Amino acid sequence: MLKHTGSRLNMSPAVGGQRLFGETILGLTQGSVSDLLARPKPWHKLSLKGREPFVRMQLWLSDPRNVDKLMDMKRMEKKAYMKRRHSSVSESQPVEPGPVGPDFNQGGSPQHHQHHHLKKPRVVLAPEEKEALKRAYQQKPYPSPKTIEELASQLNLKTSTVINWFHNYRSRIRRELFIEEIQAAAAEGGSPRPSGHGPEEYGAASENEGPDHKEATGEGGAGTPSRSPPSHRDAAASSAPGTSGHQGGAIGSLFSFPETAPAAGRNPRDSSLRKKKAANLNNIIHRLEKAASREEPSEWEF
DNA sequence: TGGGAGTCAATATC
């Protein structure tokens, strides 16, 4: 499958990165953290549950030893890893005959371990299948069960896959629209209006990356307004609050966003995308810190 | 029961 990922958020691997930060601070996996930072929803559109990671982030920010603790965690992880590695080298036999490596036992059935953990192979939709689904979405964002059945049989997919695809697509389109709203608000007033509603509308920039999202642009489907070109986003992102060097000392060392020109051979859009994501994160941090200093417990309770 | 929100986790990409 061909994917274009543009750029990556450099969260200074020397300290942690999305995985460690997500798992130890936010209670989220790396993928979720990446998503959260790249496409944050406005605060007022978040459910209580959706706000939790930001509340955790705020608590972490208000902890004077936050970075130290993260570094400790990293050290501990490394130690554990080395220990595991060392023991697996010294003991030529694994402790338990579990599914450590690939299912491979001499002469035996390769399925022996599978009853333990039946893993469904991940469905990867072919570009043509995605195209067909998108066309169907443009005609009907909320297809009837009958339409779903038809689509599934036409594309030789499971109906659940088609249902999931529509769910995911709608939800991801919606998020893109939220980002647009925020950008429009930011472009109008310079920065999102103060509201006293916690870190409202901290998201100020988005990359709107990837072929999927681009192709969704301008879809005529019901409730699917057209979306603006990336250049508009660039402008909004660069004017996002928090980009002006708000790095909060230790935080800055945790989330370092190099401002250097893109390295040779890299996607030329890389640095601007990086900036946009940095703007997102800095904006979130900025508002969390502001909220923390204002002490609005009612907004943070969950 | 269908849809939205949030998330996981496999995998692609850099």
Added chain:
DNA sequence: GATATTGACTCCCA
């Protein structure tokens, strides 16, 4: 190895 993408899943609500 770190990050981005995305299909699948759970939970909650109307």
